[in-house]
Amino acid sequence: MNGGIDAWDGLMSKAQVGQGMYLIEGDETEEEVVALAYGLEEGSRRFYRELAGRSDLPEVRRLFETLHDAEIRHEDRLWERYRALPGSFGDRRAFEEHVVPRALEGGLAPDQLLAGNPGAGRGYAESLDLAMALETDALDLYLRMAAAFDKSEIRSIFFALAEEERVHLEKLGVLRGCEP
Amino acid sequence: MRLMDLFSRAKTMEADEARRWMEGRPPESFTLIDVRQPEEYERGHLPGAVLIPLPELEKRLGEIDPEKPVLAY
Numbered sequence: 576m577n578g579g580i581d582a583w584d585g586l587m588s589k590a591q592v593g594q595g596m597y598l599i600e601g602d603e604t605e606e607e608v609v610a611l612a613y614g615l616e617e618g619s620r621r622f623y624r625e626l627a628g629r630s631d632l633p634e635v636r637r638l639f640e641t642l643h644d645a646e647i648r649h650e651d652r653l654w655e656r657y658r659a660l661p662g663s664f665g666d667r668r669a670f671e672e673h674v675v676p677r678a679l680e681g682g683l684a685p686d687q688l689l690a691g692n693p694g695a696g697r698g699y700a701e702s703l704d705l706a707m708a709l710e711t712d713a714l715d716l717y718l719r720m721a722a723a724f725d726k727s728e729i730r731s732i733f734f735a736l737a738e739e740e741r742v743h744l745e746k747l748g749v750l751r752g753c754e755p
Numbered sequence: 756m757r758l759m760d761l762f763s764r765a766k767t768m769e770a771d772e773a774r775r776w777m778e779g780r781p782p783e784s785f786t787l788i789d790v791r792q793p794e795e796y797e798r799g800h801l802p803g804a805v806l807i808p809l810p811e812l813e814k815r816l817g818e819i820d821p822e823k824p825v826l827a828y
Contacts, residue, residue: 718803
């Protein structure tokens with residue numbers, strides 16, 4: 576690419592080398608991968624809910640509530656994918672009991688992400704920046720995780736998740752264009 | 756990899772062209788490689804880029820799928 580990274584004005588992730596890759600071994604089953612992804616989305620859902628509850632600004636609360644609801648839709652799609660697998664639990668609550676949110680999507684712990692975005696929750700623009708950083712790292716992590724697996728069924732799970740994050744980021748980009 | 760690929764030159768793209776090229780195809784259909792140093796990668800990289808610093812590229816060629824086009828920066 577001419578001009579290298581300096582010429583690029585699109586999305587950029589600041590994920591560290593190998594960020595979040597500790598979450599996988601590379602030999603997981605489809606069920607385990609869906610549960611892992613569900614846990615990452617759940618981690619983000621709880622994080623956005625907490626940030627929405629912390630802010631005194633209505634527009635910031637609305638932003639985080641919107642993001643929270645988007646994570647629920649991601650979880651819904653993962654649940655549908657899980658339910659279609661042979662031998663999966665038929666009960667979502669039982670499935671969720673097996674899901675452990677070990678990190679946010681993107682692979683960071685909440686305090687790590689907040690440390691890099693100290694203004695989040697105080698202002699709309701700063702909160703939007705945090706959300707875009709989190710979602711861009713999620714896109715990055717899902718694509719890197721896909722590359723770590725040979726099985727096409729597993730890779731397709733991560734590529735579908737990456738596509739959801741990409742669409743999510745497009746919507747956030749529109750919000751950035753019409754900040755209150 | 757086809758035999759003639761060994762004799763083909765790499766194409767250089769402008770950043771806008773690269774973005775359109777990537778947007779026009781699914782992410783699983785190509786390999787995106789960041790050939791800079793780790794500290795440069797951590798300051799900001801294209802989502803999904805695989806870090807293979809240029810000095811390591813020759814010995815890590817086996818990690819790159821020869822059947823897919825590669826976009827490097």
